[in-house]
Amino acid sequence: MAVTQRRGRRIMMTPDELDAFLTAERTCRVATVSPDGAPHISTLWFAWDGTSLWLYSVTRSKRWADLRKDPRVAVVVDAGEEYGELRGVELSGTVEFVGEVPRMGDPCPELDAPERLFARKVFGIDAMPxxxxxxxxxxxPDAVASWDFRKLADLPVPPA
Structure with a gap:
């Protein structure tokens, strides 16, 4: 995955930092576009495989219905409480629907790795329920932007 960020290079995450962050975090916010053009934002758990973000979504949700009509999405994963702790990643692009809908557990080799990652991360088990x-x-993602305000502490303060 190429980092496509142009602004804020001093605080952007390196590829290794970005990978570690997405591997460790559990919760993301998913923005979709409704048929009437209105935005819709919802929260999901996710798994990161080093290349793709895997979202396990309820199929009878507004999010799912929106994505069936328009698969474009923006996702934010962020952390931190105080200003100097804020860090996060925004990923955007087009989702793909993978496997059976709804998922009943039929063999799907493409889902073996993401389901194992998700089950361990979210449920602390090796097999996906x-x-x-x-x-x-x-x-x-087609585009990625990241920030880590903890890096601001290392930057010199310009003279007044």
Whole structure:
């Protein structure tokens, strides 16, 4: 994945930092566009495989309906409380629907790795439980922007 950020280079994450951040964080915010053009934002858990963000979404949700009509999406993963701790990543592009809908656990080699990552990260187990209500979305981002305000502490303060 290429980092496409042009602004804020001093605080952007390196590829290794970005990978570590997305691997460790659990929650993201997903922005979709409704058929009437209105934005819709919802929260999901996710897994990161080093290239793609895997979203396990309820198939009877506004998010799912929006993405069926328009698969463009923007996703934000962020952390930190105080200004100097803020860090995050925005990923945008087009989602792909992967596997059966809803997911019942039928063999799907393409989902072996993301389901293992997700099950370990979210549930602390090695095998993905399937409830027949969710299905997989894969976002391989077209654009990525990141920030890590903790890097501001290392920058020299310009003279007054």
């Amino acid at each position: 399937h409830d027949g209500r969710h299905a997989w979305l894969r976002l391989t």
